[in-house]
Amino acid sequence: MFKITKIELLKLLKQKKTYIILFMLILLMFTSLKTNSLDMNHIISMNYENATMIDSTKNSINMIKEQLKNDTFTSDEKKEYKEKYLPNAEKELKNVQIIQDKNTDPMDKLKAKIELMKCEIFEINSGKLSSGFSMSQYNMELRYLQHLYDNKIPESKYPMYNSFNYVLNFFTDIGVAIIILLFAILSSDIVSKEMDDSTIKLLLVQPVSRFKVLLGKYMAIILSAVCMLLLTFAVFFIIFGFMHGFGTPSYPVLTHIKYEPHAIPEDSIRYLFDGNSGYFVTSLNLIIKEMLFFILICITTVSVSFMISVLINKSVLAISINVIINAALMYLIYGTTFVKNISQYFYLSYIRSTDVFTGKIYSILQNTKLIPTQGIIVMIITIIISFSISSVVFTKKDM
Structure with a gap:
């Protein structure tokens, strides 16, 4: 299986699509260098230094x-x-x-x-x-x-431009949705492409079970996506640090803020936060949690895309369906009120991981059930179901 994983990784490194997606990730980071580096720790800013x-x-x-x-x-x-x-x-x-x-x-x-x-x-x-x-x-x-x-931590100037805030605020932006779509494209034809051009038969004649072939491909695409994500963020964390400073890893961020529903005249609901709720964690602590959480989101995305790649033999069709499904689901979750009451059951509801950990996702999607623990459970179940379907179909499919 490890040999198959190595072979699949080499295949991915030879594909132009891999480098195009990596370039898109880098471009995405560059475009957000300024727009996303705003202070998120202040709830309000009092101008007490006005003359x-x-x-x-x-x-x-x-x-x-x-x-x-x-x-x-x-x-x-x-x-x-x-x-x-x-x-x-x-x-x-x-x-x-x-x-x-x-x-x-x-x-x-x-x-x-x-x-x-x-x-x-x-x-x-x-x-x-x-x-x-x-x-x-x-x-x-x-x-x-x-x-x-x-805690004897000097207050930073507002707004705060530093590496820690850059990463934290990136996970509140539309950029995370683009990353999800890029990884969906990356993984949506890893099996269907080989079915499409019949090269999958070369693998299947080897003295290795179909399940191991599938698992090798799955591990290769997971490793590729995770490495690309970590590498891109590490590089831009360093770049932003030299440009604006790295910031203080112990600087606090208020997380798990509670929002309460309040009716307004139009008979709709808005969520107002309770100023006494939530607790503080350090910037470093939150970034580690968010990166692990977002990696799990990316693995879930890859798993679903991988499943579609197994189910559909045509690579172009597999990519198209994958992008449409992800884009449509994100639109339904973030652009409409149609699925707000059940949004906690969709892993794409959790892509803005900073908002999930701070609690702001409650007011954005008007659903107080959107918490990190629920998100982790939903993603693990989605991964298991997706890979199970992939393995059953692949092992029984007529090649």
Whole structure:
């Protein structure tokens, strides 16, 4: 079997299609060097370094002091302003000054930002400040900043362009769908092509069982796809690192965020996240999990394509059907609401692996059952079924 796998790998290396697909993968990475390298760790971005913030905060303090002189205020109102709102505004000013001081230690600046956000939350809850952000967003951002402070990790500038973010954000993009289609094309004629031109008979006359022939071909295409994927990402991780920096492997990413359904006037459903849910993992930890998860997605894609290649004798037809099936299924999952309630049973629902691990896939597909564990189970079952059908058909097929 290992000899057959080696032979099949050499065949793949001699095919022009293999190098075209590798070139397409490289081109895909190049086109996403900038578009996908945005910060994903911030839920909201507060511009506390705006030069006008000090003046506006001072004006707020002066307004409160003027209101304390207002004779129309009751003694209780004056007491509330003096004991709550004035100290809060003065605390805001102090923290803004710390943030905008260029000589401030990064960790002190981070602490000041946390305190400043707490001041804003107090004002929002008191009805003294309106904000475009929800309280859930404030809570999530506070947890993020507090995690940085507790673990002595300096806050990175927004947006963050580095290798770790490049990889994490790539898995939220349309590029992952293109990778799936490329691997579907790569594997969809590995058997049908040889059936089409009758070269499969040369293998079958060897003193090796049909099952071993099939398994050898299957292992060869799996190894090719995985190696191409890992090689491409490794190269671009290094390229992006030299261009923009590698980033910090310990930098936190908030994962497994919970989204709750909320009805809106149009009688449709949208999902809003709970700012107190989820937990942090390091960028390195998440990338390792996502790469393994995406490799499993690619293996599943190859397995399904391999099955179609066994079922259909004509290579052109096999490739066409494969691309149509994958493209149509992705469209139904991501472009319509037709299959949203059962999307957890389709492995292509999990191709945006960053969104699966962070929890954003809940709101994208409006299905809270789309979790990594469910995805792994679906993919393993799909692989087993696909290869089982392939082996049964291949061993009984009239060549």
